[in-house]
Amino acid sequence: MTKTILTIDDSRTMREMLNHALVEAGYRVIQAVDGIEGLEVLQAQGADVVITDINMPRLDGFGVIEGVRADPNHRATPILVLTTESDAAKKERARSAGATGWIVKPFNPVKLVDAVRRVAA
Amino acid sequence: MDPFESIKQTFFQECDELLTDAEQGLLDMESGTADSETINAVFRAVHSVKGGAGAFGLEDLIRFAHVFETIMDELRSEKMELTNVVAKTLLRAFDVLADHVAAARDGGQVDEARSSGMLDELKALIGAEGMEDEAADPDEDFGFVPVVLDLDEPGGFVSLDLPEPEAGLPVLEIPAEPEVANGVWIIKFAPGADMYAKANEAGLVLRELARLGPTEVTLHDETLPALDLLSAEQAYFSWTIRLTTEGDEASIREVFEFVEDDCKIEISREGGAPVSLETEPAEEISDDDAKARASAEAPLDLDALLARIGAVPTVEAVAEPVPESTPAPAPAPVVLEAIAEPEPVAVVAAPPPVIEEPAQDVAALIARAQTADVPVAPAPAREKAAPAAASNTPQPAAAATIRVDLDRVDRLINAVGELVIQQAMLSQRVTESGLARSSNVALGLEDLELLTREIQDSVMAIRAQPVKSVFQRMPRLVREVADMVGKRVRLVMDGEGTEVDKTVIERLTDPITHMLRNAIDHGLETPDERTAAGKPTEGVVKLRALHRGGRIVIEVQDDGRGINRPRVRGIAIAKGLITEEAILTDEEVDNLIFLPGFSTADSISDISGRGVGMDVVRRSIQGLGGRITISSEPGKGSKFTMSLPLTLAVLDGMVVTAAEQTLVAPLSAIVESLTPRMEDVHYVGGKDAVIRIRDSFVPLIDVGVALGFRDTPIHAASGVAVLVESEAGGKAALLVEAIQGQRQVVIKSLEANYQQIDGVAAATILGDGRVALILDVDALVTAQHRRKPAARSEKRLAG
Numbered sequence: 001m002t003k004t005i006l007t008i009d010d011s012r013t014m015r016e017m018l019n020h021a022l023v024e025a026g027y028r029v030i031q032a033v034d035g036i037e038g039l040e041v042l043q044a045q046g047a048d049v050v051i052t053d054i055n056m057p058r059l060d061g062f063g064v065i066e067g068v069r070a071d072p073n074h075r076a077t078p079i080l081v082l083t084t085e086s087d088a089a090k091k092e093r094a095r096s097a098g099a100t101g102w103i104v105k106p107f108n109p110v111k112l113v114d115a116v117r118r119v120a121a
Numbered sequence: 122m123d124p125f126e127s128i129k130q131t132f133f134q135e136c137d138e139l140l141t142d143a144e145q146g147l148l149d150m151e152s153g154t155a156d157s158e159t160i161n162a163v164f165r166a167v168h169s170v171k172g173g174a175g176a177f178g179l180e181d182l183i184r185f186a187h188v189f190e191t192i193m194d195e196l197r198s199e200k201m202e203l204t205n206v207v208a209k210t211l212l213r214a215f216d217v218l219a220d221h222v223a224a225a226r227d228g229g230q231v232d233e234a235r236s237s238g239m240l241d242e243l244k245a246l247i248g249a250e251g252m253e254d255e256a257a258d259p260d261e262d263f264g265f266v267p268v269v270l271d272l273d274e275p276g277g278f279v280s281l282d283l284p285e286p287e288a289g290l291p292v293l294e295i296p297a298e299p300e301v302a303n304g305v306w307i308i309k310f311a312p313g314a315d316m317y318a319k320a321n322e323a324g325l326v327l328r329e330l331a332r333l334g335p336t337e338v339t340l341h342d343e344t345l346p347a348l349d350l351l352s353a354e355q356a357y358f359s360w361t362i363r364l365t366t367e368g369d370e371a372s373i374r375e376v377f378e379f380v381e382d383d384c385k386i387e388i389s390r391e392g393g394a395p396v397s398l399e400t401e402p403a404e405e406i407s408d409d410d411a412k413a414r415a416s417a418e419a420p421l422d423l424d425a426l427l428a429r430i431g432a433v434p435t436v437e438a439v440a441e442p443v444p445e446s447t448p449a450p451a452p453a454p455v456v457l458e459a460i461a462e463p464e465p466v467a468v469v470a471a472p473p474p475v476i477e478e479p480a481q482d483v484a485a486l487i488a489r490a491q492t493a494d495v496p497v498a499p500a501p502a503r504e505k506a507a508p509a510a511a512s513n514t515p516q517p518a519a520a521a522t523i524r525v526d527l528d529r530v531d532r533l534i535n536a537v538g539e540l541v542i543q544q545a546m547l548s549q550r551v552t553e554s555g556l557a558r559s560s561n562v563a564l565g566l567e568d569l570e571l572l573t574r575e576i577q578d579s580v581m582a583i584r585a586q587p588v589k590s591v592f593q594r595m596p597r598l599v600r601e602v603a604d605m606v607g608k609r610v611r612l613v614m615d616g617e618g619t620e621v622d623k624t625v626i627e628r629l630t631d632p633i634t635h636m637l638r639n640a641i642d643h644g645l646e647t648p649d650e651r652t653a654a655g656k657p658t659e660g661v662v663k664l665r666a667l668h669r670g671g672r673i674v675i676e677v678q679d680d681g682r683g684i685n686r687p688r689v690r691g692i693a694i695a696k697g698l699i700t701e702e703a704i705l706t707d708e709e710v711d712n713l714i715f716l717p718g719f720s721t722a723d724s725i726s727d728i729s730g731r732g733v734g735m736d737v738v739r740r741s742i743q744g745l746g747g748r749i750t751i752s753s754e755p756g757k758g759s760k761f762t763m764s765l766p767l768t769l770a771v772l773d774g775m776v777v778t779a780a781e782q783t784l785v786a787p788l789s790a791i792v793e794s795l796t797p798r799m800e801d802v803h804y805v806g807g808k809d810a811v812i813r814i815r816d817s818f819v820p821l822i823d824v825g826v827a828l829g830f831r832d833t834p835i836h837a838a839s840g841v842a843v844l845v846e847s848e849a850g851g852k853a854a855l856l857v858e859a860i861q862g863q864r865q866v867v868i869k870s871l872e873a874n875y876q877q878i879d880g881v882a883a884a885t886i887l888g889d890g891r892v893a894l895i896l897d898v899d900a901l902v903t904a905q906h907r908r909k910p911a912a913r914s915e916k917r918l919a920g
Contacts (some may be wrong), residue, residue, distance in 0.1 A: 057162065
C-alpha cells in the first residue's frame with residue numbers, strides 16, 4: 001500500500017522539494033504550512049510518517065512532535081524533523097520530545113527517502 | 122520544465138514574499154512597534170531564505186543570510202538588545218540580502234565590497250565570539266555528529282550480558298548472497314524503552330541491516346518477565362545480528378543513526394575486539410540529554426499507572442513485530458491487577474514487546490499517554506498544541522489565497538467584457554422591439570444587467586491588487602537616496618491596502634520612484650538648512666494612496682522648502698517655455714515643472730533626474746489615463762497628487778461621431794468641448810486649421826480626415842471641437858460632427874484582433890453591437906505637431 005507522508009514546513013520551496021523527492025520515490029504526500037495545520041491535517045487524514053520543519057509560525061516543530069505524541073491515535077507515528085540546525089542541542093530537544101529521526105537540510109533526495117524508509121514500517 | 126528549475130523558481134518567488142515580510146518586520150523593529158513574534162517572523166524569513174539557498178548551493182547568499190540569521194537568533198533569544206542602531210544596521214543589511222537574492226536569481230553580481238563591509242558590520246554587532254561557530258558551511262552534511270552513550274554514566278544503560286548466537290537459540294537464516302570479500306560483523310542491539318516511545322522499531326532497524334548483506338538474527342528474550350509482570354512500557358528484547366557485508370562500520374552505524382541514543386549497540390568484527398561505542402568521544406551529551414535519559418529510564422511507577430487505568434483491567438501486549446527474527450512467545454492477555462511486585466520491571470533496558478499498531482489496546486495507549494513521562498516536553502508548547510489537536514474545525518493557516526495564471530484571469534475578464542457587451546445589445550434590442558418596460562422580459566433583463574455588472578466588478582477585483590507591492594519597495598529607495606544626498610528622511614506610508622488593477626500597479630513604480638527621489642533631492646532641505654529654518658532635522662516624506670471618485674489617488678508630500686517660484690519662473694523664461702510678460706498664478710508656476718525640458722536641478726542629478734524631468738512622470742501617468750498636479754507652500758513643502766483610473770480594462774469615454782463613424786475619446790484626455798466660432802478658426806498656409814481657445818491657438822484636427830475616413834475637412838462651425846491634451850502635454854482640438862454622450866466602454870485590443878492603426882488606441886463594442894474605435898489622442902496630437910512645427914502654440918499658453 002502506498003504510504004502517506006505528511007510534510008509540515010512553512011517554506012513552499014521546501015515543501016515542493018520534499019514533495020518532488022517523495023512522490024518520485026512512490027509515496028503519497030500531503031502538506032501543511034505550519035504546526036497547527038500539520039496537526040489538523042494529521043487528525044483529519046492521518047499519515048504513515050510525519051516530516052516536520054522546526055522553525056515555523058503558530059506552532060513550531062517541537063510543538064508538532066509533542067502534539068503528535070500526545071494524540072492517542074498517532075503517538076506511534078514516526079516523526080522526522082527537518083532542519084538546517086546542525087547543532088546537537090536542537091536535535092536533542094526534538095529527540096527528547098519524541099522525534100523518531102531527523103533530516104539535515106540541505107538534503108539530497110536519496111538521503112531523504114533513506115531516512116523515511118528507515119522509520120516507515 | 123526541469124523539476125529542479127521549477128522548484129528554484131518557486132524559491133525565488135518565495136524569497137520575494139519572505140523578503141517583503143522581513144522588511145516590514147525590520148521596519149517595525151526600527152520604529153519600535155515590533156514584538157517578539159515580529160522578530161521571530163524575520164528570523165524565520167531569513168532562515169527560510171538560507172534554507173532554500175542551501176538547497177540550490179547559492180554560496181554567497183547562504184553566507185550572508187547565515188550571519189543575518191545569527192543576529193536575528195541573538196535578538197529573538199534576547200541575548201542581544203534591539204537598539205535603534207541595530208535595527209538600522211539590519212535594514213541596510215537587508216538591502217544587501219535582497220541584492221544577494223536578486224543576484225542569485227538573475228545570475229548577477231553583488232557589490233562585493235558592500236557585501237563584505239556589511240558582513241563585518243553585522244559581525245561587529247554580535248562580537249566576534251558569537252560568530253565562531255560559523256558553520257555557514259553549506260556542506261554541513263546530511264549526517265550528524267553522533268551523540269554517544271557513555272556506558273559508565275550513572276543512569277546509562279546497564280550492559281546486558283548477551284549470550285552469543287551459538288548459544289542454541291533459534292536462528293533465522295536469511296538466504297546468503299554469494300560470498301564477496303566481505304567482513305563479518307557481530308552486532309549486539311538492545312533497544313531501550315525510549316526507542317519505542319519515539320516510534321522507532323527494532324524490526325525496521327533489522328530490515329535495514331539486512332539491506333547491507335545477509336544477516337543471521339538471534340533474539341534474546343531472557344529478560345522477558347513473567348506475563349503478569351510485563352509492562353507495555355518497557356523494552357525486554359535484544360538481538361544479536363551476524364552480518365556479512367561489504368560495508369564498513371560507518372555504514373552499519375548509519376542504520377542505527379536514529380536509535381543509537383536509545384539503545385545499546387555493540388559492533389565488532391567476528392573474532393575481533395568489539396569496535397564498540399567507546400571508540401567515539403562521549404562528551405557531547407548535553408545536560409538536557411542526560412536529564413531526558415534519566416527521566417526516561419526512571420522505573421515506571423506502576424502503582425500510579427494502575428490507579429489511572431484501574432477501570433480497564435487488561436492490556437494486550439501483542440507479539441513482537443520483527444518478521445525476520447525469531448518469533449517471540451505469544452504473550453497472553455495480562456491482568457494488570459495481578460502484578461504484585463513492580464521491582465523486577467525496574468531493571469533497566471529490558472526490551473519490551475513492541476506494540477503493534479492495529480491491535481493497540483486503548484487502555485494501553487491511555488496508560489502510556491498518561492504515565493510515560495518520557496518526552497521532557499516544555500509545557501507551554503504542549504498547551505499550545507493540545508487545543509489545536511483537539512479542534513475539529515480546520516482553520517486556514519495562511520491567508521486563503523490561490524495563485525492563478527494571469528492569462529486565465531485575463532481570459533475571464535475578456536469573456537466578461539463580451540458578456541457586458543452582449544447584455545447591452547440584448548437590452549437595446551428588447552427596447553427597440555417595443556416590449557413594455559414592465560414586461561417580464563424587460564424586468565428579467567434588468568436583473569441580468571445588475572448581475573452582469575456585479576460579475577464585471579468581481580472579475581475586475583480579481584486583477585485588483587493592493588498598492589502595497591509598489592509601496593513596499595519605497596523604504597529602501599528612500600534610505601538609499603537619503604544616504605546619497607546626506608539628508609535625514611522618514612518615510613510615512615498610508616493606504617498600502619488600496620487596491621488597483623495589476624497593470625496599473627506595475628506602471629506605478631516608476632512615477633512614484635521618481636516623485637520620491639524628487640521630494641528628497643529637491644524638496645527636502647539638508648539637516649543644517651532645516652535646523653536653520655527651525656524644523657526638525659529629519660524630513661518627512663508621506664506616501665499615500667486612497668480611492669476617490671472611482672479613481673486611485675497617490676500623493677507624495679514632503680515637508681521641505683516648497684517650490685521656489687521665482688526660480689521656476691526664471692528657468693521657464695530662460696528656456697523659452699513662457700514669455701517674460703506672462704502672468705501666472707502660483708499654481709500655474711508650480712505646474713511649469715511638468716513642461717518638457719524643464720529641470721530645476723542645476724546639474725542633472727543622478728538621483729532625482731536620471732536626466733529626465735517631471736514631464737516624464739506626467740507623461741507616464743497620462744499614459745495610464747491619469748493626471749498629476751502639484752501644490753506647494755514655500756517653506757512648508759510640496760504635495761504631488763496623481764489620480765489614475767482603477768483599471769485599464771474599462772475606460773470612461775466620450776462617444777462622438779465623425780464621418781459617420783462612432784468613435785470614443787478617452788475622457789481622461791479631454792479638457793473641454795466647445796462649438797467653434799468661425800472667427801476663432803484660422804488657416805495656416807491656407808490648409809491647416811488652428812483654433813483660438815481663449816488666449817492660445819491650438820491645432821484643429823478633423824478626426825474624419827486624420828483617420829482617413831474622408832479627404833476634406835468639414836466646416837468647422839458645423840461640428841464640435843473637443844479640446845484634448847496629449848500625454849506629452851501637447852494640446853489640440855479634435856473636430857467631430859457630434860457628441861453622442863459619455864459612457865464606460867470595455868477596451869478591446871486592436872493588436873490582438875487585427876493590427877495596430879495609427880491614431881487608434883483600441884476598439885470597443887457598443888450597446889447596439891457596432892464596433893467603435895477608441896482614439897489614440899496622443900498619436901493624433903503628436904502627428905499633427907510633427908507635421909506642423911509652426912503650430913506648436915503651446916508656448917503661448919499663458920502669453
